[in-house]
Amino acid sequence: MNKLLFFAHLKDEAGAETLSIDVSGKTIAELKTIVSEQHGLTKIDSVMTAINEEFAEDDDIIQQGDTIAFIPPVSGG
Amino acid sequence: MNKLLFFAHLKDEAGAETLSIDVSGKTIAELKTIVSEQHGLTKIDSVMTAINEEFAEDDDIIQQGDTIAFIPPVSGG
């Protein structure tokens, strides 16, 4: 299993702060498609992702047990 | 093994932010004596402790693999 962690407004869009889902073997890009289509997350394209608190690229592959965080950059100031 | 985590000035007193040491089976009170005598931590008596990010009392017993944090309350404002 994997744990997904949603920050800020993504939490509201996903309806939960965390989600348990098995996505091991998939890439971050594939996971983005899944959460966008199945969990209603929008603008997921420009959201930063981290695997186990380390910055992740779209082609990084998720391992069993990994926690993936979705962190949307914002522009307000 | 156990991991000790020192906050604020305790870090300077211990000479490191973290310390690996086997103290499983001991109580927090016993650990306080150890770090006070062997690692030069003073005023350890009024320092708050947490086991795995949960508040711990002096008579709580440390398990194998636990992380113990030492958090000194301060009064400045």
Added chain:
Amino acid sequence: MNERYSRQTLFPAIGEEGQKKIRKKHVLIIGAGALGSGNAEVMTRAGIGKLTIVDRDYVEESNLQRQQLYTEEDVFEKMPKAAVAEKRLRAINSETDIAAVITDATPDRLEELVQTVDLIIDSTDNFETRMAINDISQKYQIPWIYGACVGSYGMSLTIIPGMTPCLHCLLKKIPIQGMTCDTGGIIAPAVQMVIAHQTAEALKILVEDWDAIRTTFTSFDLWGNQYTNIKIAKAKDDGCLSCGEARTYPFLQNENLMKTTVLCGRDTVQVRPPAKQQLDLARLSEQMQASGYQIKGNPYLISVEMKPQRIVVFNDGRALIHGTKDLSQAKAIYNRLLG
């Protein structure tokens, strides 16, 4: 939509309903130093109905580095902090009823001050006052938010009577000989970080969003890049004398307060902590010297130059403050030095 608070009501967890609640509430801030001035400014800008701010000090030069309501002119005029705070806060928001009280926040004064209060924000610099606030909070069922900082390190805790443990559950007794801003220094970012936590919790309490309340003890070190949240639910102690079943509110009782007396015929105040202590004078002396103070001492006492005062600290925690007859000033100096 009132344009003034439009960005705050746009935030869904506050909204128009939350703003109406904020407008009806009364917040008491104890202390108008670094935390107090910052907390007061955020609360005033947020449109709190009434704000009471209490402080016994006047503005000093060394405050300007981190105490955000004050200017050079206030130092020059030796203005009381509460009075300057009141003036600036009024210029910021004329819709908020601001009351400044220039006094020492003793338990007796606190009991009078909290009578119409919905929330107490701790911005004091000593544990004696905090423990009194903690007892008052339980006695009158008023939430309070602990905040403190020294160096680049700080912490915050939200205490809701009947819902969370209290500070007495966690600390058991008043920590002694802690670091203070006068010995370990303080940087403004640590102050801002505590203010961020305290005021976020304050807004949650004011709009009554109980599910959002932080139930952990937060501490951080901005220079050391540390941040941790400790779960504290299980620290709730039924035998706690402040919030337990057989509560006595010990920190409101006279025998547990610091005693101050002007020594007859001398420009000196004696300060005596409520319980005998066993200070490590050698270590204290080392710390003070590292902080740049001139120290003389022997195994029984140390003498610290803090011009225009001189402080003599005995190993049982008692101290003589030479160069003043002002009881609350003497207590303030004692707290700044010994925490």
Added chain:
Amino acid sequence: MNERYSRQTLFPAIGEEGQKKIRKKHVLIIGAGALGSGNAEVMTRAGIGKLTIVDRDYVEESNLQRQQLYTEEDVFEKMPKAAVAEKRLRAINSETDIAAVITDATPDRLEELVQTVDLIIDSTDNFETRMAINDISQKYQIPWIYGACVGSYGMSLTIIPGMTPCLHCLLKKIPIQGMTCDTGGIIAPAVQMVIAHQTAEALKILVEDWDAIRTTFTSFDLWGNQYTNIKIAKAKDDGCLSCGEARTYPFLQNENLMKTTVLCGRDTVQVRPPAKQQLDLARLSEQMQASGYQIKGNPYLISVEMKPQRIVVFNDGRALIHGTKDLSQAKAIYNRLLG
């Protein structure tokens, strides 16, 4: 010991040596809104040698809830933010050389402004300016600190040329249609929290304590009690066009900038983003309505009332700002609405 900074020099990581360094440094703050006013106040109180603050806006009523240098009088007088900031900062610290620049921080202006600067603190409200700052930072080897917030959520990142990845390494391209303070609201504690992180990092850079620099991307949600640090070292991209081996500084180039034109004979400005975008108008419209704006629309455009202006947004990201001829105002409105 200079009494004024005594609590800061007592902090061992700064000390007297650090204070001397701070006194010699020049900090540039881009933006004098919520982050800018707070960052400027901390830097000024800390005794920075020179501070330049740049902003194109004037003080509006809706700013007062979180922008800490401004008062009701400044709203009444419609004063430029940079001018008010300068006056207040001078009253706070006459030892700091304060320069206020009332201008739009375009790449050209930025190149002029950074010439004697040791550090740039980002306090802007849009990614276009941030990406230009990021390129400038790499071009002239000047550290900068990204900070941003919306709602109760915020983030900070320290970028040191030659040491850390840059913002372009992390974001790849400018995020579009993000939440802004005009759509998602903002609470002051989130602002304070970002300021705490930015100013702590600023002090580390100013005293040249490179080992203490935060090497993670920090983000937090104060209402949701979230806080995380993401390690970013491996994000450093040798092919990055801003900091890589074959760098071109794309965000300083004219074709990558937002274009603004006054429409001939009309009280209207057209704003065109550098690259065509595919906006989700239905969703945008929903978001704006939830934020209390009056919206009309069809599949090709939406029209938003923001009195006294009216904004028409097309699905390719182009917009018409009716009710103004001021290019930088039009750009500001566009950024506030679309991020």
